[in-house]
Amino acid sequence: MNLLGLIVEYNPFHNGHLYHLNESKKITNATHTIAVMSGNFMQRGTPALLDKFIRAEMAVKNGVDLVVELPTLYACQSAEIFSHGGITLLNSLNCVNSVCFGSEIGNIDILYLIAEILIDEPEIFKNKLKNYLGDGLPFPKARASALFDYISKNNLYDTSKETLLEILNSPNNILGIEYIKSILKLNSKIKPYTINRVNSGYNSLNVNDSICSASAIRNALKSNTLDTINYTMPKHTYDIINDVVKNGFNLVYNDDFYEILSSIILRDKDNLTDYFEVNEGIENKIYNSIFKCQNIEELQNEIKSKRYTMTKISRTLNNIMLGIKREDIIKTKDLNELPYLRVLAFNDKGCEILKEIKKSSEIEVITKFSKIKHIDSEIFNTLINYDIKATNMYNLIYNKSTLKGPVDYITSPKYIK
Structure with missing residues:
Protein backbone atom coordinates (compact mmCIF):
# COMPACT_ATOMS: atom_id res chain seq x y z
CA MET A 1 0.00 0.00 0.00
CA ASN A 2 1.30 3.45 -0.96
CA LEU A 3 -0.78 5.74 1.25
CA LEU A 4 -1.16 9.44 0.43
CA GLY A 5 -2.21 11.84 3.18
CA LEU A 6 -4.13 15.06 2.55
CA ILE A 7 -5.01 17.79 5.07
CA VAL A 8 -8.17 19.51 3.91
CA GLU A 9 -11.36 21.43 4.66
CA TYR A 10 -13.46 20.71 1.53
CA ASN A 11 -15.84 23.54 2.31
CA PRO A 12 -17.32 22.45 -0.08
CA PHE A 13 -15.44 20.01 -2.35
CA HIS A 14 -15.02 21.76 -5.72
CA ASN A 15 -13.20 21.36 -9.03
CA GLY A 16 -9.95 22.74 -7.61
CA HIS A 17 -10.01 20.09 -4.90
CA LEU A 18 -10.63 17.39 -7.52
CA TYR A 19 -7.64 18.64 -9.52
CA HIS A 20 -5.45 18.64 -6.39
CA LEU A 21 -6.58 15.13 -5.44
CA ASN A 22 -5.93 13.64 -8.88
CA GLU A 23 -2.58 15.40 -9.34
CA SER A 24 -1.48 14.37 -5.83
CA LYS A 25 -2.21 10.74 -6.62
CA LYS A 26 -0.18 11.02 -9.83
CA ILE A 27 2.96 12.59 -8.42
CA THR A 28 3.07 10.28 -5.38
CA ASN A 29 1.98 7.10 -7.24
CA ALA A 30 -0.48 6.56 -4.41
CA THR A 31 -2.67 3.48 -4.32
CA HIS A 32 -4.79 4.72 -1.38
CA THR A 33 -5.72 8.14 0.05
CA ILE A 34 -6.61 9.37 3.51
CA ALA A 35 -7.87 12.94 4.08
CA VAL A 36 -7.64 14.59 7.50
CA MET A 37 -10.52 17.05 7.32
CA SER A 38 -11.62 19.89 9.59
CA GLY A 39 -14.91 19.15 11.30
CA ASN A 40 -17.66 21.75 11.56
CA PHE A 41 -15.48 24.84 12.11
CA MET A 42 -12.69 25.96 9.83
CA GLN A 43 -9.10 27.15 10.17
CA ARG A 44 -10.07 30.79 9.64
CA GLY A 45 -12.53 30.64 12.54
CA THR A 46 -15.73 30.24 10.52
CA PRO A 47 -18.40 27.52 10.43
CA ALA A 48 -18.51 25.00 7.60
CA LEU A 49 -21.14 25.45 4.90
CA LEU A 50 -22.22 21.83 5.41
CA ASP A 51 -21.64 19.42 8.26
CA LYS A 52 -18.59 17.17 8.47
CA PHE A 53 -20.37 13.92 7.57
CA ILE A 54 -21.84 15.39 4.38
CA ARG A 55 -18.52 16.96 3.36
CA ALA A 56 -16.75 13.65 4.04
CA GLU A 57 -19.31 11.86 1.86
CA MET A 58 -18.60 14.37 -0.93
CA ALA A 59 -14.89 13.67 -0.65
CA VAL A 60 -15.25 9.89 -0.87
CA LYS A 61 -17.68 10.09 -3.78
CA ASN A 62 -15.12 12.28 -5.56
CA GLY A 63 -12.20 9.88 -5.07
CA VAL A 64 -10.81 10.02 -1.51
CA ASP A 65 -10.75 6.58 0.14
CA LEU A 66 -10.95 7.50 3.83
CA VAL A 67 -11.90 10.77 5.54
CA VAL A 68 -11.12 11.33 9.22
CA GLU A 69 -11.67 14.35 11.43
CA LEU A 70 -8.98 16.81 12.44
CA PRO A 71 -9.73 17.49 16.13
CA THR A 72 -11.44 20.84 16.72
CA LEU A 73 -8.63 22.22 18.91
CA TYR A 74 -6.32 22.11 15.87
CA ALA A 75 -8.82 22.75 13.09
CA CYS A 76 -9.74 26.32 14.16
CA GLN A 77 -6.29 27.73 14.90
CA SER A 78 -3.28 29.37 13.25
CA ALA A 79 -1.39 27.74 10.38
CA GLU A 80 1.21 26.43 12.84
CA ILE A 81 -1.27 24.66 15.13
CA PHE A 82 -3.56 23.52 12.28
CA SER A 83 -0.64 22.02 10.36
CA CYS A 100 0.68 16.56 -0.81
CA PHE A 101 -0.57 20.12 -0.47
CA GLY A 102 -1.36 22.94 -2.84
CA SER A 103 0.81 26.06 -2.77
CA GLU A 104 1.15 29.28 -4.69
CA ILE A 105 4.84 28.64 -5.42
CA GLY A 106 4.47 24.97 -6.36
CA ASN A 107 8.13 24.30 -5.48
CA ILE A 108 8.87 21.93 -2.60
CA ASP A 109 12.61 22.76 -2.53
CA ILE A 110 12.28 26.40 -1.48
CA LEU A 111 9.48 25.63 0.99
CA TYR A 112 11.59 22.85 2.52
CA LEU A 113 14.64 25.11 2.75
CA ILE A 114 12.65 27.86 4.50
CA ALA A 115 11.16 25.33 6.91
CA GLU A 116 14.61 23.95 7.79
CA ILE A 117 15.98 27.43 8.51
CA LEU A 118 12.98 28.37 10.64
CA ILE A 119 13.32 25.12 12.60
CA ASP A 120 17.09 25.32 13.09
CA GLU A 121 17.24 29.12 13.54
CA PRO A 122 20.98 29.50 12.75
CA GLU A 123 22.68 32.22 14.76
CA ILE A 124 23.33 34.39 11.68
CA PHE A 125 19.65 34.24 10.73
CA LYS A 126 18.51 35.09 14.28
CA ASN A 127 20.87 38.08 14.48
CA LYS A 128 19.75 39.38 11.08
CA LEU A 129 16.10 39.05 12.10
CA LYS A 130 16.76 40.88 15.36
CA ASN A 131 18.52 43.69 13.51
CA TYR A 132 15.75 44.15 10.95
CA LEU A 133 13.12 44.20 13.68
CA GLY A 134 15.24 46.75 15.53
CA ASP A 135 15.20 48.89 12.40
CA GLY A 136 11.42 48.99 12.63
CA LEU A 137 10.53 46.56 9.84
CA PRO A 138 7.25 44.65 10.27
CA PHE A 139 7.88 41.00 11.20
CA PRO A 140 7.00 39.47 7.77
CA LYS A 141 9.40 41.82 5.95
CA ALA A 142 12.08 41.42 8.63
CA ARG A 143 11.87 37.63 8.41
CA ALA A 144 11.96 37.65 4.60
CA SER A 145 14.99 39.94 4.65
CA ALA A 146 16.80 37.79 7.22
CA LEU A 147 16.02 34.64 5.22
CA PHE A 148 17.25 36.23 2.01
CA ASP A 149 20.51 37.33 3.65
CA TYR A 150 21.12 33.87 5.11
CA ILE A 151 20.18 31.98 1.93
CA SER A 152 22.21 34.22 -0.41
CA LYS A 153 25.25 34.38 1.89
CA ASN A 154 25.40 30.58 1.96
CA ASN A 155 24.46 30.13 -1.73
CA LEU A 156 21.58 27.85 -0.72
CA TYR A 157 19.05 28.90 -3.36
CA ASP A 158 18.81 31.44 -6.19
CA THR A 159 15.96 33.75 -5.23
CA SER A 160 15.17 37.38 -4.51
CA LYS A 161 14.01 39.17 -1.39
CA GLU A 162 10.75 40.08 -3.15
CA THR A 163 10.08 36.42 -4.02
CA LEU A 164 10.69 35.35 -0.44
CA LEU A 165 8.34 38.04 0.84
CA GLU A 166 5.67 36.88 -1.62
CA ILE A 167 6.15 33.25 -0.54
CA LEU A 168 5.87 34.15 3.14
CA ASN A 169 2.75 36.25 2.56
CA SER A 170 0.81 33.60 0.59
CA PRO A 171 -1.60 31.52 2.72
CA ASN A 172 -1.03 28.12 1.13
CA ASN A 173 2.75 28.60 1.07
CA ILE A 174 2.55 29.41 4.78
CA LEU A 175 0.58 26.23 5.45
CA GLY A 176 3.04 24.23 3.37
CA ILE A 177 6.03 25.57 5.33
CA GLU A 178 4.24 24.66 8.56
CA TYR A 179 3.48 21.14 7.29
CA ILE A 180 7.16 20.63 6.55
CA LYS A 181 8.20 22.13 9.90
CA SER A 182 5.94 19.62 11.65
CA ILE A 183 7.38 16.74 9.63
CA LEU A 184 10.88 17.85 10.67
CA LYS A 185 9.94 18.34 14.33
CA LEU A 186 8.40 14.87 14.48
CA ASN A 187 11.32 13.32 12.59
CA SER A 188 8.60 11.81 10.41
CA LYS A 189 9.18 9.52 7.44
CA ILE A 190 6.27 11.12 5.58
CA LYS A 191 7.55 12.71 2.35
CA PRO A 192 6.07 16.13 1.46
CA TYR A 193 5.02 17.09 -2.07
CA THR A 194 3.37 20.22 -3.42
CA ILE A 195 1.50 21.23 -6.55
CA ASN A 196 0.55 24.65 -7.85
CA ARG A 197 -2.82 26.04 -6.92
CA VAL A 198 -4.64 26.80 -10.15
CA ASN A 199 -6.76 29.80 -11.12
CA SER A 200 -8.47 31.79 -8.34
CA GLY A 201 -6.62 32.83 -5.21
CA TYR A 202 -7.41 31.45 -1.79
CA ASN A 203 -9.79 34.26 -0.79
CA SER A 204 -10.93 35.44 -4.23
CA LEU A 205 -14.70 35.94 -4.40
CA ASN A 206 -14.83 35.84 -8.21
CA VAL A 207 -16.82 33.00 -9.78
CA ASN A 208 -15.64 33.29 -13.35
CA ASP A 209 -14.13 29.92 -14.16
CA SER A 210 -14.70 26.22 -13.58
CA ILE A 211 -12.02 26.34 -10.89
CA CYS A 212 -12.56 29.03 -8.27
CA SER A 213 -12.07 29.33 -4.52
CA ALA A 214 -14.33 27.74 -1.93
CA SER A 215 -14.83 31.26 -0.56
CA ALA A 216 -16.28 32.34 -3.92
CA ILE A 217 -18.63 29.35 -4.03
CA ARG A 218 -19.89 29.94 -0.48
CA ASN A 219 -20.37 33.62 -1.20
CA ALA A 220 -22.24 32.90 -4.43
CA LEU A 221 -24.55 30.42 -2.70
CA LYS A 222 -25.74 33.19 -0.39
CA SER A 223 -27.36 35.09 -3.21
CA ASN A 224 -27.65 32.67 -6.12
CA THR A 225 -29.24 29.33 -6.77
CA LEU A 226 -27.04 26.28 -6.92
CA ASP A 227 -27.72 25.91 -10.65
CA THR A 228 -25.97 29.20 -11.43
CA ILE A 229 -22.60 27.91 -10.15
CA ASN A 230 -22.88 24.17 -10.86
CA TYR A 231 -19.94 24.41 -13.29
CA THR A 232 -17.58 25.09 -10.35
CA MET A 233 -18.04 21.69 -8.71
CA PRO A 234 -18.13 17.97 -9.54
CA LYS A 235 -21.57 16.44 -10.08
CA HIS A 236 -21.38 14.52 -6.78
CA THR A 237 -20.94 17.80 -4.88
CA TYR A 238 -23.81 19.44 -6.75
CA ASP A 239 -26.15 16.49 -6.12
CA ILE A 240 -25.32 16.34 -2.41
CA ILE A 241 -25.80 20.07 -1.80
CA ASN A 242 -29.05 19.92 -3.76
CA ASP A 243 -30.31 17.04 -1.60
CA VAL A 244 -29.28 18.79 1.62
CA VAL A 245 -31.24 21.93 0.73
CA LYS A 246 -34.28 19.93 -0.44
CA ASN A 247 -34.30 17.97 2.83
CA GLY A 248 -34.58 21.16 4.88
CA PHE A 249 -31.04 21.48 6.22
CA ASN A 250 -29.51 24.95 6.35
CA LEU A 251 -26.36 26.04 4.57
CA VAL A 252 -24.43 27.62 7.43
CA TYR A 253 -22.74 31.03 7.50
CA ASN A 254 -20.87 33.08 10.09
CA ASP A 255 -23.76 35.38 11.00
CA ASP A 256 -25.96 32.41 11.94
CA PHE A 257 -23.98 32.22 15.18
CA TYR A 258 -24.07 35.90 16.08
CA GLU A 259 -26.73 35.64 18.79
CA ILE A 260 -24.96 32.69 20.41
CA LEU A 261 -21.61 34.48 20.28
CA SER A 262 -22.91 37.81 21.62
CA SER A 263 -24.66 36.06 24.53
CA ILE A 264 -21.44 34.26 25.49
CA ILE A 265 -19.42 37.50 25.32
CA LEU A 266 -21.89 39.29 27.59
CA ARG A 267 -22.08 36.35 29.98
CA ASP A 268 -18.32 35.82 30.19
CA LYS A 269 -17.24 39.48 30.24
CA ASP A 270 -14.95 38.97 33.23
CA ASN A 271 -13.48 35.68 31.99
CA LEU A 272 -12.84 36.35 28.29
CA THR A 273 -9.07 36.15 28.76
CA ASP A 274 -9.43 32.48 29.66
CA TYR A 275 -10.05 31.79 25.98
CA PHE A 276 -7.21 31.18 23.53
CA GLU A 277 -5.89 34.26 21.69
CA VAL A 278 -7.92 36.66 23.84
CA ASN A 279 -5.03 38.86 24.97
CA GLU A 280 -3.39 42.27 24.62
CA GLY A 281 -6.60 44.02 25.65
CA ILE A 282 -8.70 42.67 22.78
CA GLU A 283 -11.22 41.44 25.37
CA ASN A 284 -12.20 45.03 26.17
CA LYS A 285 -12.58 45.89 22.49
CA ILE A 286 -14.74 42.80 21.95
CA TYR A 287 -17.02 43.54 24.91
CA ASN A 288 -17.47 47.23 24.07
CA SER A 289 -18.07 46.48 20.39
CA ILE A 290 -20.86 43.97 20.97
CA PHE A 291 -23.26 46.81 21.87
CA LYS A 292 -22.68 48.60 18.55
CA CYS A 293 -23.10 45.71 16.10
CA GLN A 294 -25.86 43.65 14.54
CA ASN A 295 -23.84 40.83 12.96
CA ILE A 296 -20.41 39.21 13.00
CA GLU A 297 -19.07 41.16 10.03
CA GLU A 298 -19.89 44.44 11.78
CA LEU A 299 -18.32 43.13 14.99
CA GLN A 300 -15.11 42.12 13.20
CA ASN A 301 -14.84 45.51 11.51
CA GLU A 302 -15.43 47.29 14.82
CA ILE A 303 -12.63 45.30 16.49
CA LYS A 304 -10.18 45.47 13.57
CA SER A 305 -7.02 47.54 14.03
CA LYS A 306 -3.36 47.53 12.98
CA ARG A 307 -2.71 45.11 15.83
CA TYR A 308 -5.53 42.67 15.03
CA THR A 309 -6.00 41.23 11.54
CA MET A 310 -9.44 40.07 10.41
CA THR A 311 -8.33 36.44 10.46
CA LYS A 312 -7.03 36.73 14.03
CA ILE A 313 -10.28 38.39 15.09
CA SER A 314 -12.34 35.68 13.42
CA ARG A 315 -10.39 32.89 15.15
CA THR A 316 -10.51 34.72 18.49
CA LEU A 317 -14.29 35.11 18.34
CA ASN A 318 -14.64 31.48 17.33
CA ASN A 319 -12.50 30.41 20.30
CA ILE A 320 -14.83 32.36 22.59
CA MET A 321 -17.94 30.82 21.05
CA LEU A 322 -16.62 27.26 21.24
CA GLY A 323 -15.16 27.85 24.70
CA ILE A 324 -11.62 26.96 23.62
CA LYS A 325 -9.44 27.63 26.65
CA ARG A 326 -5.84 28.78 26.46
CA GLU A 327 -4.77 26.08 28.92
CA ASP A 328 -6.19 23.33 26.68
CA ILE A 329 -4.35 24.58 23.59
CA ILE A 330 -1.12 24.72 25.60
CA LYS A 331 -1.75 21.17 26.78
CA THR A 332 -2.31 19.73 23.29
CA LYS A 333 -0.63 21.89 20.62
CA ASP A 334 2.79 20.18 20.72
CA LEU A 335 1.78 16.53 21.09
CA ASN A 336 3.95 14.02 19.27
CA GLU A 337 1.06 11.58 18.84
CA LEU A 338 -2.70 11.97 18.74
CA PRO A 339 -4.77 9.51 20.75
CA TYR A 340 -7.64 8.82 18.33
CA LEU A 341 -8.74 8.67 14.72
CA ARG A 342 -12.36 9.71 14.14
CA VAL A 343 -13.73 8.07 10.97
CA LEU A 344 -16.24 10.17 8.99
CA ALA A 345 -16.55 8.35 5.63
CA PHE A 346 -14.84 5.59 3.66
CA ASN A 347 -15.07 3.20 0.71
CA ASP A 348 -13.70 -0.30 0.18
CA LYS A 349 -10.13 0.99 -0.12
CA GLY A 350 -10.80 2.97 3.05
CA CYS A 351 -11.55 -0.33 4.79
CA GLU A 352 -8.13 -1.58 3.66
CA ILE A 353 -6.50 1.56 5.10
CA LEU A 354 -8.27 1.06 8.44
CA LYS A 355 -7.02 -2.53 8.59
CA GLU A 356 -3.48 -1.31 7.91
CA ILE A 357 -3.78 1.38 10.60
CA LYS A 358 -4.88 -1.19 13.17
CA LYS A 359 -1.83 -3.32 12.32
CA SER A 360 0.70 -0.50 12.35
CA SER A 361 -0.54 1.78 15.12
CA GLU A 362 -1.96 1.76 18.65
CA ILE A 363 -4.23 4.72 17.89
CA GLU A 364 -7.88 4.41 18.98
CA VAL A 365 -10.03 4.18 15.84
CA ILE A 366 -13.45 5.64 16.60
CA THR A 367 -16.41 4.50 14.55
CA LYS A 368 -18.92 4.31 17.41
CA PHE A 369 -18.96 6.97 20.10
CA SER A 370 -20.37 4.62 22.73
CA LYS A 371 -16.84 3.23 23.13
CA ILE A 372 -15.23 6.49 24.22
CA LYS A 373 -16.86 6.46 27.67
CA HIS A 374 -14.40 3.76 28.70
CA ILE A 375 -11.21 5.64 27.75
CA ASP A 376 -9.40 7.18 30.73
CA SER A 377 -6.98 9.73 29.27
CA GLU A 378 -6.83 13.46 29.98
CA ILE A 379 -5.55 14.33 26.50
CA PHE A 380 -8.08 12.07 24.79
CA ASN A 381 -10.99 13.53 26.73
CA THR A 382 -9.82 17.13 26.30
CA LEU A 383 -9.69 16.72 22.52
CA ILE A 384 -12.84 14.64 22.07
CA ASN A 385 -15.00 16.84 24.30
CA TYR A 386 -14.28 19.88 22.13
CA ASP A 387 -15.25 17.84 19.04
CA ILE A 388 -18.56 16.89 20.66
CA LYS A 389 -19.29 20.43 21.85
CA ALA A 390 -18.46 21.98 18.47
CA THR A 391 -20.67 19.48 16.64
CA ASN A 392 -23.59 20.07 18.99
CA MET A 393 -23.34 23.86 18.65
CA TYR A 394 -23.08 23.63 14.88
CA ASN A 395 -26.16 21.48 14.62
CA LEU A 396 -28.28 23.99 16.54
CA ILE A 397 -28.11 25.93 13.26
CA TYR A 398 -27.59 23.27 10.60
CA ASN A 399 -29.95 20.59 11.81
CA LYS A 400 -32.18 22.28 14.38
CA SER A 401 -35.54 21.11 13.02
CA THR A 402 -34.68 17.39 13.24
CA LEU A 403 -32.07 17.36 16.02
CA LYS A 404 -32.69 14.39 18.34
CA GLY A 405 -29.55 14.34 20.46
CA PRO A 406 -25.75 14.74 20.37
CA VAL A 407 -24.96 14.21 16.68
CA ASP A 408 -21.62 12.47 17.23
CA TYR A 409 -23.38 9.75 19.21
CA ILE A 410 -26.22 9.16 16.78
CA THR A 411 -24.41 9.47 13.42
CA SER A 412 -22.35 6.64 11.97
CA PRO A 413 -19.50 7.01 9.47
CA LYS A 414 -20.71 6.93 5.87
CA TYR A 415 -19.74 3.84 3.91
CA ILE A 416 -19.73 4.64 0.18
CA LYS A 417 -19.91 1.57 -2.05
Missing part, protein backbone atom coordinates in the same frame (compact mmCIF):
# COMPACT_ATOMS: atom_id res chain seq x y z
CA HIS A 84 0.88 20.36 13.40
CA GLY A 85 -2.44 18.69 14.21
CA GLY A 86 -2.88 17.34 10.70
CA ILE A 87 0.68 16.08 10.28
CA THR A 88 0.77 14.61 13.79
CA LEU A 89 -2.43 12.66 13.13
CA LEU A 90 -1.07 11.27 9.86
CA ASN A 91 2.27 10.46 11.47
CA SER A 92 0.55 8.69 14.39
CA LEU A 93 -0.80 6.09 11.96
CA ASN A 94 2.70 4.78 11.11
CA CYS A 95 1.68 3.86 7.57
CA VAL A 96 1.33 7.13 5.62
CA ASN A 97 3.98 7.46 2.92
CA SER A 98 3.43 10.99 1.65
CA VAL A 99 1.48 14.20 2.05
